[in-house]
Amino acid sequence: MLDPTSPLRGVSDRLASPPLPVEIKGLVYETGGKRVIDDVDATIESRRITAIMGPNGAGKSILLRLMHGLIAPTQGEILWAGRPADRSMAYRQAMVFQRPVLLRRSVAANVSHALGLRGVGRDKRAICVDEALKLAGLERQASMPARVLSGGEQQRLCLARALSLDPDVLFLDEPTSSLDPASTLAIERLLLDAQRRGIKVILVTHDVGQARRLAHDVMFLHHGRVIEHQDSQDFFDNPQSEGARGFLSGGLVL
Amino acid sequence: MTDFIDAFRTALGLIATLDPDLVEILVLSIKVSLSAVVIASLLGFAIGGALAVYRFPGRGAVSAVLSALMGLPPVVAGLVVYLLLSNVGPLGVLQLLYTPTAMIIAQVVLVTPIIGALTRQACQDLLEEYDEQLRSLGASSSAIVATLLWDGRYRLITAVLAGFGRAIAEVGAVMIVGGNIDHVTRTMTTAIALETSKGNIALALALGIVLLTIALAVNASLIWVQRLANRLAYA
Amino acid sequence: MNIHRRLLLGLGAAFLLASFASTGFTAEDDFIVVQSTTSTQNSGLFDHILPKFTKKTGIDVRVVAVGTGQALKNGRNGDGDVVLVHSKPDEEKFVAEGWGVKRHDVMYNDFVIVGPASDPAGIAGLKDAEQALAKIAEAEAPFASRGDDSGTHKAERHLWEQAGVDPTKGSGDWYLETGSGMGATLNTAVGKHAYTLADRGTWLSFANKNGFEVLVEGDPKLFNQYGVILVDPAKHPRVKAEKGQAFIDWLTSAEGQKAIASYKIDGQQLFFPNARPGT
Numbered sequence: 001m002l003d004p005t006s007p008l009r010g011v012s013d014r015l016a017s018p019p020l021p022v023e024i025k026g027l028v029y030e031t032g033g034k035r036v037i038d039d040v041d042a043t044i045e046s047r048r049i050t051a052i053m054g055p056n057g058a059g060k061s062i063l064l065r066l067m068h069g070l071i072a073p074t075q076g077e078i079l080w081a082g083r084p085a086d087r088s089m090a091y092r093q094a095m096v097f098q099r100p101v102l103l104r105r106s107v108a109a110n111v112s113h114a115l116g117l118r119g120v121g122r123d124k125r126a127i128c129v130d131e132a133l134k135l136a137g138l139e140r141q142a143s144m145p146a147r148v149l150s151g152g153e154q155q156r157l158c159l160a161r162a163l164s165l166d167p168d169v170l171f172l173d174e175p176t177s178s179l180d181p182a183s184t185l186a187i188e189r190l191l192l193d194a195q196r197r198g199i200k201v202i203l204v205t206h207d208v209g210q211a212r213r214l215a216h217d218v219m220f221l222h223h224g225r226v227i228e229h230q231d232s233q234d235f236f237d238n239p240q241s242e243g244a245r246g247f248l249s250g251g252l253v254l
Numbered sequence: 255m256t257d258f259i260d261a262f263r264t265a266l267g268l269i270a271t272l273d274p275d276l277v278e279i280l281v282l283s284i285k286v287s288l289s290a291v292v293i294a295s296l297l298g299f300a301i302g303g304a305l306a307v308y309r310f311p312g313r314g315a316v317s318a319v320l321s322a323l324m325g326l327p328p329v330v331a332g333l334v335v336y337l338l339l340s341n342v343g344p345l346g347v348l349q350l351l352y353t354p355t356a357m358i359i360a361q362v363v364l365v366t367p368i369i370g371a372l373t374r375q376a377c378q379d380l381l382e383e384y385d386e387q388l389r390s391l392g393a394s395s396s397a398i399v400a401t402l403l404w405d406g407r408y409r410l411i412t413a414v415l416a417g418f419g420r421a422i423a424e425v426g427a428v429m430i431v432g433g434n435i436d437h438v439t440r441t442m443t444t445a446i447a448l449e450t451s452k453g454n455i456a457l458a459l460a461l462g463i464v465l466l467t468i469a470l471a472v473n474a475s476l477i478w479v480q481r482l483a484n485r486l487a488y489a
Numbered sequence: 490m491n492i493h494r495r496l497l498l499g500l501g502a503a504f505l506l507a508s509f510a511s512t513g514f515t516a517e518d519d520f521i522v523v524q525s526t527t528s529t530q531n532s533g534l535f536d537h538i539l540p541k542f543t544k545k546t547g548i549d550v551r552v553v554a555v556g557t558g559q560a561l562k563n564g565r566n567g568d569g570d571v572v573l574v575h576s577k578p579d580e581e582k583f584v585a586e587g588w589g590v591k592r593h594d595v596m597y598n599d600f601v602i603v604g605p606a607s608d609p610a611g612i613a614g615l616k617d618a619e620q621a622l623a624k625i626a627e628a629e630a631p632f633a634s635r636g637d638d639s640g641t642h643k644a645e646r647h648l649w650e651q652a653g654v655d656p657t658k659g660s661g662d663w664y665l666e667t668g669s670g671m672g673a674t675l676n677t678a679v680g681k682h683a684y685t686l687a688d689r690g691t692w693l694s695f696a697n698k699n700g701f702e703v704l705v706e707g708d709p710k711l712f713n714q715y716g717v718i719l720v721d722p723a724k725h726p727r728v729k730a731e732k733g734q735a736f737i738d739w740l741t742s743a744e745g746q747k748a749i750a751s752y753k754i755d756g757q758q759l760f761f762p763n764a765r766p767g768t
Binding site: 340341346433435436450 | 567568
C-alpha cells in the first residue's frame with residue numbers, strides 16, 4: 001500500500017527500490033502430471049531489464065507467474081533480498097499480460113479501479129490517473145470506453161495502469177507479441193523509462209530484436225529448465241547451449 | 255372469438271376510464287413484484303457473485319441446487335412460505351399471512367434463484383477473462399466480486415428482467431399466501447383467476463391484456479435505463 | 490460516473506421504501522380474517538353485505554375464499570378469526586374438538602343440478618335429486634364433480650350414497666372430479682357438456698352459462714345450510730375474538746339477516762336468512 005504519510009510522489013519522479021537479488025531455489029511446478037518447471041535454480045541481481053526467452057512450451061509464462069505469486073510452486077522457493085514474498089511485497093509488484101485485460105469501463109476508470117484496489121484515496125487517485133495517462137500518451141482518450149482502443153493503445157493502458165501502482169518490480173509476458181511496430185516502440189520506451197526510475201523489469205519475450213534492444217541479461221529456458229543465464233551481449237554473440245543456438249538462429253527447437 | 259373481441263373492448267373501456275378497481279389491482283401487482291425483485295436482486299447478486307469467486311467444499315452442489323431452483327413451481331414456493339407464516343408455523347407470531355408482505359416474501363423465494371444463478375454464470379464468464387489480472391492487482395475476493403458485478407451489469411440487468419417477468423406473471427404463490435382478498439391482496443393474476451372462475455371470461459381476458467401491456471412497458475423502461483446507464487458509465 | 494451510480498441506487502432505495510410503506514407492512518389492526526368458501530365468494534354475497542358491516546362498526550372484513558375443508562383446516566391453524574362454511578356435520582365436529590367457540594345458523598340456499606339443454610340423461614323436471622343422479626349414472630352421462638372435499642362436494646357425495654351409486658368407478662370416464670372451486674367446476678361442466686351440482690348462488694351469478702339450464706331443483710334434500718363459528722381464542726390467543734364475535738353478532742342480528750335477504754341477482758334472492766334469535 002502507498003504510505004499515506006509520505007509526500008505525494010509523482011509517478012514520474014520517484015526512484016524505486018526493488019528487493020534484489022531474486023533467488024530461485026529448486027523450483028518445481030507440476031500440473032496435469034507434467035513437470036512444467038523442472039528444478040530451476042537462478043539468481044537475478046542486475047537492476048536493469050532481464051529477459052526470459054525460450055521456445056514455446058519452455059515454461060516461461062509459468063515461471064513468470066510463479067515469480068509474481070499468481071501460482072504456487074510444487075516444490076522450491078523464491079527469495080527476494082533473502083526473504084520469501086509476503087503481502088506487502090506483492091503490493092510492490094505489477095504484471096502486464098500478453099493480451100490486454102481491461103474492464104468494461106472508461107480508460108481513466110480502469111486505472112482508477114486498480115488504484116482503488118490498493119487503497120489509494122479518491123483525491124490522490126485522480127492525480128495518479130492523470131499522470132499515468134500522460135505517461136502513456138492516452139490523456140485524450142480518458143473518457144472513452146477502454147475496450148474500443150486499438151490493441152497497441154490498450155496495452156499501453158495496461159502498462160500505464162501497472163506503473164501507476166508504483167511497483168518496484170514489473171513483470172511482462174510477451175507484451176508486444178501482437179502489436180504493430182509503432183506500438184511496440186511506445187511500449188519499449190516506457191519500459192526503458194521505468195528501468196531508469198529504478199523499477200526492476202522482468203520481461204518474457206519471443207522477439208530477439210526486442211531482447212537485444214532492452215535486455216541487460218537473458219535467462220534462456222528449455223523444457224522447464226534454465227539452461228543459460230548471461231549478460232545479453234554474451235548471450236547473443238556467444239550462446240553456450242545447443243538449444244539457445246538453435247533458437248537464436250531461428251530454427252525450431254524441440 | 256366473440257370473447258376476444260369483447261375482451262379487447264372491455265380492456266379499452268377499463269383503461270380509458272381508469273377504472274379504480276383496476277388501478278388498485280395493478281398498483282398492488284407492480285408494488286409486490288417490484289419490491290420482490292429489488293430484494294431478490296440484492297440477495298441474488300451477492301449469492302451469485304460469491305458462488306463464482308469464493309471456493310469452498312460443496313460449491314458445485316450449491317450451484318447446481320441454485321440452478322435447479324430456477325424452475326421452482328410458484329405454488330410450491332407459496333406453499334412453503336404459507337407453512338412458515340401460518341399461525342401454527344414458526345413465523346406465525348409475525349402475523350404476515352394474507353398480507354402483501356407475505357406475497358413479497360413468496361416472490362423473493364421464487365425470484366432469487368433466477369437472479370442468483372444468472373449472476374453466477376455472468377460472473378463466472380467474466381472471471382475467466384479477469385481472474386489473473388485482478389489477482390495480480392491484489393484484489394481481495396470481495397473486491398473481485400464487486401468488480402465482476404459492476405462489469406457484468408448488462409447481463410445482470412437481463413437477469414433482473416427475467417426475475418421480474420417471473421414475478422409479475424405468477425399466480426400460485428401470491429394466491430396461497432395472499433388469499434386473494436379484495437382490496438388487500440388481490441393482484442392482476444389472482445383477479446384473472448377469480449374472474450375466470452366466475453365465468454367472466456371477457457373480463458378475465460381484458461385484465462390479461464392490461465397485465466401484458468404493463469409488463470411490456472416495465473420491460474421497455476428497464477431497457478431504457480440500461481441504455482442510459484450504458485452511456486453514463488462511460489462519462 | 491460515481492454520482493450517477495449513486496443516483497440510480499438512491500432511486501431504487503427510495504422506491505423500495507415507498508413500496509414497503511404502503512403495502513401494509515405497517516398495517517393497522519382494524520380487520521378480521523374470515524375463512525369462507527368459494528361458492529359464497531363467487532355468488533357476490535360478500536360484496537353486498539360486508540360494506541354494511543364495515544360502515545357500522547369500522548371493522549374491515551378480509552375474506553379468504555377456499556373450499557370448506559380448507560377453510561376449517563385454516564381455522565384449526567388459527568389462520569382466521571371466523572369460519573363461515575356450509576357443512577353442518579363438519580362444523581359441529583370443529584366445535585366439538587374445541588377449535589371453535591359455538592356454531593350459529595346463518596342462512597341457507599339450495600343446490601341445483603344444472604346441465605346442457607340437450608339433457609342426455611333425461612332428468613329435466615325431476616323432483617327427486619337422488620333419482621336424477623341414478624339416471625345420470627345409468628346413462629353414464631358426463632358429470633362434473635367438485636372433488637375437493639368442499640361443502641358442495643360433501644353434499645353431492647351424500648346424494649350419490651343415498652341413490653346407491655358409486656360414481657367414482659367411472660372417475661375419468663363420465664365422472665369428472667375437477668378438484669376445483671365451484672366456478673372452475675362450472676367452467677369444466679359447460680366445456681364438457683356435463684351435468685353438475687351447484688349452489689344456486691354461484692349458478693345465478695355465473696357468467697359463462699353457455700346454454701345450460703337448471704334441470705332439477707326444489708328437492709328438500711338439496712337444502713344447503715350455512716353456519717358461522719368464532720375460532721376459539723383459547724386455542725389461538727392471537728384470534729381477534731371481540732371483533733370476530735361482533736361480526737357473528739351482526740350476521741345473526743336482524744340487520745345482518747336483512748342484508749343477506751336483500752341480495753338479489755336478476756330479481757331472484759340467493760340466500761335465505763335463518764339465524765335463530767338467542768343462539
